[in-house]
Amino acid sequence: MSRELNIDAADLRHTWDIVAIERRASMITYPNRDVGLTADDVRKWPWKERQERYSEMLFDPDASVSVALLGKQVVGFAASRRDGELAHLRKLYVDPVHQSQGIGKALLGEAETWAMENGATVMELDVTDYNTAARHFYEREGYMLAHNPGPQLVASIGVHMTLLSYEKTLLAAEGELLYERAG
Numbered sequence: 001m002s003r004e005l006n007i008d009a010a011d012l013r014h015t016w017d018i019v020a021i022e023r024r025a026s027m028i029t030y031p032n033r034d035v036g037l038t039a040d041d042v043r044k045w046p047w048k049e050r051q052e053r054y055s056e057m058l059f060d061p062d063a064s065v066s067v068a069l070l071g072k073q074v075v076g077f078a079a080s081r082r083d084g085e086l087a088h089l090r091k092l093y094v095d096p097v098h099q100s101q102g103i104g105k106a107l108l109g110e111a112e113t114w115a116m117e118n119g120a121t122v123m124e125l126d127v128t129d130y131n132t133a134a135r136h137f138y139e140r141e142g143y144m145l146a147h148n149p150g151p152q153l154v155a156s157i158g159v160h161m162t163l164l165s166y167e168k169t170l171l172a173a174e175g176e177l178l179y180e181r182a183g
Contacts, residue, residue: 003071005103007110010065010077012055017074018067018093019051025093029131034049037141054079074146078107080115080123087115089125108141116170123170129162143168 009041010018026042057063057079068076076094080087089111114122124146127134144168153162 003073005075005106006069007066007067007106007164010054010067011059011065012058012148014067014074014077015051015054015058018054018077018079018152019047021074021077021095022050022091022093023044025096028096029128029134048112050138057081062118064111064118066107066110066114068107076103076107078111080111082115083119085119085121087118087120087123089123092125101120104137105141112170121170122167124165124167126163126165127161128165135164135166138166141168 004071019032022054023045026045027039054065057065060081062083063079063081065077065079075098077091078089080089080093082094089108092104092107092111094101094107111124123143125138125143129135129148146165146167148162148164151162
């Protein structure tokens with residue numbers, strides 16, 4: 001029996017589920033010889049600090065955290081922050097066992113809708129250069145490469161990575177959400 005997917009606003013009871021999903025996905029995505037990251041490095045990341053950051057975002061009027069639920073199980077999340085007309089998708093993760101089922105697309109759509117409803121006209125995001133699956137996903141959803149700042153220190157984990165910045169222009173017309181490629 002299949003369970004229905006629901007996208008809902010996260011609350012405090014979801015924050016550890018969110019961190020668990022990010023950790024499982026990160027264990028697959030981030031260990032990389034080119035940047036010197038191992039699975040052991042990922043395990044040592046400051047996961048409690050991330051849980052606290054997501055908890056704080058729940059009470060920030062310029063932030064949104066949504067969860068994807070299959071029944072009562074959290075299977076993905078998106079976290080965004082808005083600054084005027086610019087919104088930044090901070091995180092979007094789907095539990096690896098639930099990927100390629102439209103969950104990421106649903107979460108991204110919810111983040112974009114939230115951004116527009118709160119006055120943003122552009123959504124931006126960063127992706128590591130070697131995460132080709134995520135890059136292709138965002139490109140299929142209309143995001144364009146905005147710039148490549150080159151290797152930079154990701155302070156929270158103490159590693160230099162190349163983050164690619166993508167953006168998409170969000171337009172509203174006649175009460176509908178329309179998408180247009182940025183550029």
